[in-house]
Amino acid sequence: MDICRRNNVVVTGREDGRPIVFAHGFGCDQTMWRFVAPRFADTHRVVTFDFVGFGGADISAHDPDRYASLDGYTLDVLEILEELDLNDAIFVGHSVAAMIGVLAAIRAPDRIGALVLVGPSPRYIDDDGYVGGFSAEDIDGLLASLESNYLGWSGAMAPVIMGNPDRPELGEELTNSFCRTDPAIARNFARVTFLSDSRGDLPRVSAPTLVLQCSDDVIAQDAVGAYVHEHIAGSTLVHLDAVGHCPHLSSPDETAAAIRDFVSALPQ
Amino acid sequence: MTEHGPGGDERGLESAADLYENAPCGYLSTLPEGTIVRVNQTFLNWTGFRREDLVGRRRFQDLLSVGGRIYHETHFAPLLRMQGQVREIAAEIACPDGRRLPVLINSSIRFAADGTPQSVRTTVFDATDRRRYEQELLRVQNQATTSERRVRLLRSAAERMASASTVAEVVSALEAVVLEGLPAAARATVIGLDGEEPPDGARGEHPPPGRAGAIEVPLVVADRAVGLLTVALSPAGALDDDDMDLLGALVLQAAPAVERARLYEDAVEQGRRAALSARIISALIQVPTVRERARLLEQLGIPELADAVDVVLVDDRAPGPEEIASLARLAMVDGAAAGPPRRLEGGIDRVALRLSVGPDPLGAIVLSRIVPRRFAADELGFLGELAERAAFALGNARLLERERSIAHTLQAALLAGERPRDPRFDVATLYQPADRHLDVGGDWSDVFALGRNRVGLVVGDVVGRGIDAASAMGQLRSATRAVAGFQVGPARVIERLDGFVESLPSARMATVVYAEIDLDARTVTYACAGHLPPALLTSDGDARLLWDGRSTPLGLPPDAGPRSEGHATTARGDSLILYTDGLVERRGEVIDAGLDRLLAALIRCRDEPPPRLLEIVTGELRADLPDNDDICALCLRLETG
Known part of the structure; x- marks a missing residue:
């Protein structure tokens, strides 16, 4: 199987630079990184990709059994690293991809040399003595939201965007990202993401780790970022002024600068 | 505003402010990260929020339900940032009084001259009716999809089960259909039960309610469980009511199919058993003894x-x-x-x-x-x-075996007569029963003196086997001694035996060779009634058959004239050998070949004394015959001294 085609892997930047891999979280595809990733092209070999079932990835490769847990997505990452033969890469994961990065770094410590976790959460649903920020009913609400919006996406949304003659790339983008997302796959990924519990894996991370915590992030609240920081020995926690869950979109300057600071301080 | 009241002037033209505040949709302006800076009256009316609680205090996404908030963060905000605008996103506003107001949201970013986002303008439409309609559509669509999927699946299940002839095929069809029809199922396994009580008291058409992990559904026919279906769910999988209904329908179809296939298999199995039984029994009766049959039964089983x-x-x-x-x-x-x-x-x-x-x-x-x-x-x-x-x-x-043992005892008694002892000759007889027959044959031999100078020799073969043949043989043997009086001669002896067998039907068709030797003249007179010719082994190492004196078996006298007899002259040290056909006959071979073999064997052991000679010749000639017959043989050698 062609792994690069399967995951729509895009490689840019300096060929001899230290590899930096950007992984998108639940919701969208690799275009989420478009304001940040290019800034590392001068110094790094930059890799972006789509998880199977999203964006430009090969939807036919979606096997419900494989992707029934985060392990399947972790395998995607490991296979890409192997295919490109990347060593000592900096893995930047947003949202659920942050935890996927944690799992991958534990399994392939040689391949992943450093982790940047953007808005990570090891568990979204509250548990005894743990605040994840959500109840099980909240997650049902999200699934209902997803469901009711697919009518809009498939029927009404695409033509509207397509009708923007002055910014044709938007239509293209929408088609590539949302319209290609099979509702069942999106629903499945939502379940896997929001029902996951990776708390036990955090202490097993040995790579230098940066935790980027946004302000007022309803999805990964301050307490959750602090939890991740506490449970990964030697990790660095940086609070961003960026508000919401997507600092790479809302505050790309600040986000890129934080990543750059961390990367420059890494031992060579 | 004028005396014409809020909402417009006398020409019906509206003021911009009024249009904003009382537009037929909600209006909000927010900072790029969501903080509300302006909101119109319509929105406040619809939701029940107070302006002072919102402006500068809340972000727009905070007004959404939790699910909607996640959706906002993961889809709405990124899309808005990437596209500059988003339209017709469905969401719910969580109103202060606990209501959920379904809305459709359009947003667009106002960019500064340098391209950085400055603010976001959002319109909100009440979508209560539309949402109800959409949900109805969704529900109907889901139902239609579900029921179409169900019908297709049930039809394909029916086809597959109808074409399955074994329980294993029905089971694998059911397993395949369950996996196909229930996306949440990771594994389906069916074990056959043999009419046992349904487990866990679950009986009837409805499977037990779904639970995480796995569920078990019995296949029931007329209150008997013929199988148990276990469906293991994938980690994130769960079964809803439709799934459970489908499962119930599949199991309803499968249960009678399992029963039918089992009946068919039983019929096939019974046929197989009947054939096996016939094969074993017909093989058993091919071997003779109890012990052999017992050992064979052990092997064939x-x-x-x-x-x-x-x-x-x-x-x-x-x-x-x-x-x-x-x-x-x-x-x-x-x-x-x-x-x-x-x-x-x-x-x-x-x-x-x-x-x-x-x-x-x-x-x-x-x-x-x-x-x-x-x-x-x-x-x-x-x-x-x-x-x-x-x-x-x-x-x-x-x-x-019992009958044979009786017959053998009888035969041994019959053959155990005194042999004449005389220094002028040495005589030996040999009887060897066939390996394959349990019952005795009708072969016999006898030697008796006829006065001082003559000795009578006889070898005969009564047709048939068993006690009848043995007893006929005994009577014929006694009769031969009785009729072979002094000076009667072989031809007349045979003729008298013809008369005797008229009153003993089981001895008819017996063959006999009868010879008399004159011990002084060393001449041989002999008659063969349907029997093989005697062999003469001379002391100088020659052997030949005596082909004269031939006539028909006993009870079938020649049409014209008397029985014939032959003559031969012998010398000291010569041997006369009489025998039954078991010694020379082989299936699929002309008798001449056997006779040649006999003569060659006799020549080879010409120097052996008569008892040993008979043993060796018999041993050689029957050695490699699996279906050998009884052998009776007699050898008389004239002494050299």
Whole structure:
């Protein structure tokens, strides 16, 4: 199987630079990184990709059994690293991809040399003595939201965007990202993401780790970022002024600068 | 505003402010990260929020339900940032009084001259009716999809099950259909049950309610569980009511299919058993003795009947290991009162079946299977019938053996007459019964003195076998001695025997060679009634057949004239050999070949004394014959001294 085609892997930047891999979280595809990733092209070999079932990835490769847990997505990452033969890469994961990065770094410590976790959460649903920020009913609400919006996406949304003659790339983008997302796959990924519990894996991370915590992030609240920081020995926690869950979109300057600071301080 | 009141002037033109505040949609302006800076009255009216609680205090996404907030963060905000605008996103506003207001949201970013986002303008439409309509559509669509999927699946299940002829095929069809029809199912397995009570009290059409992990659904036909379907769910999987209905319908279809396939398999199995039984019994009766039949039964029973088969006979001196012997004893005592004795120990399932004809036990057959292969209840009936038939074959062999033993005793008594002792000759006789026959044949030989100078020799063969033939042979032997008086001569002896067999039908068609030797003149006179010619082995190492004096078997005298006789002259040291056809006949070979072989053998052992000569020649000639016949032979040598 062609792994690069399967995951729509895009490689840019300096060929001899230290590899930096950007992984998108639940919701969208690799275009989420478009304001940040290019800034590392001068110094790094930059890799972006789509998880199977999203964006430009090969939807036919979606096997419900494989992707029934985060392990399947972790395998995607490991296979890409192997295919490109990347060593000592900096893995930047947003949202659920942050935890996927944690799992991958534990399994392939040689391949992943450093982790940047953007808005990570090891568990979204509250548990005894743990605040994840959500109840099980909240997650049902999200699934209902997803469901009711697919009518809009498939029927009404695409033509509207397509009708923007002055910014044709938007239509293209929408088609590539949302319209290609099979509702069942999106629903499945939502379940896997929001029902996951990776708390036990955090202490097993040995790579230098940066935790980027946004302000007022309803999805990964301050307490959750602090939890991740506490449970990964030697990790660095940086609070961003960026508000919401997507600092790479809302505050790309600040986000890129934080990543750059961390990367420059890494031992060579 | 003017005296015409809020909402417009006399020409019906509206003021911009009024249009904003009371527009037919909600208006909000927010900072790029969501903080509300302006909101119109319509929005406040719809939701019940107070302006002072929102402006500068709340972000727009905070007004959404939790699910909607996640959706906002993961889809709405990124898309808005990437596209500059988003339209017709469905969401719910969580109103202060606890209501959820379904809305459709459009947003667009106002960019500064340098391209950085400055603010976001959002319009909100009340979508209560539309949402209800959409939900109805969704529900109907889901139902339609579900019911179409169900119908398709049930039809394909029906087809697959109809074409499945074995339980295994029905089971694998059901497993495949379940996996196909239930996306949440990771694994489906069916085990066959044999009409047991449905487990966990679950009976009837409706499977138990779904639970995480796995569910079990019995396949029930008329209150009997014929199988149990276990569906293991994938980690994130769960079954809804539709899934459970579908599962119930599939199981309803599968249960009778399993039952039907089982009946079919039973019929096939019964045919197979009948064929097996016929094959074993017809092989058994090909071998003669009880012991051989018992050993053959042990061999033929593996592997179809069991992994090990032991036949223990009542008079067996070595009945095998203790557990087999004790099971066999139980079988012989208990009969079939409460089923055959059976033991399961050491990973071996053993059952012992009595072998008997009538009330007397012949023995028992002990069948052993290595677990997990075990004896099923319905198999014991078949094995019992097979044991009955095998016992019949063994019993027959025992009867035949008894008869043979009686006949052999009789024959031995008949053949054990005194042989004349005379220094002028040395005589030996040999009788060897056929290997394959249980019962005796009608071959005999005799030597007797006829006065001082003559000796009579006879070898004969009565047609048939068994006690009848043996007794006819005995009478014919006595008759020959009686009719071969002094000076009667071979031809007349045969003629008198013709008369004798008229009153003894079972001796008719017997063949006889009769010879008289004059010990002084050393001449031989002989007559062959349908019998093979005598052989003459001379002292100088030549051997020949005496072909004269031939006529028809006893009871069929020649149409014209008397029986004929032949003459031969001998010298000291010559030997005369009489024999029955068992010595020279071979199936598929002309008799001449056997006769040549006889002469060659005689020449080779011409120097042996008569008893040894007969042994060697007989041994050589029958050595490689599997289907040999009885042999009776006689050799008289004239002494050289």
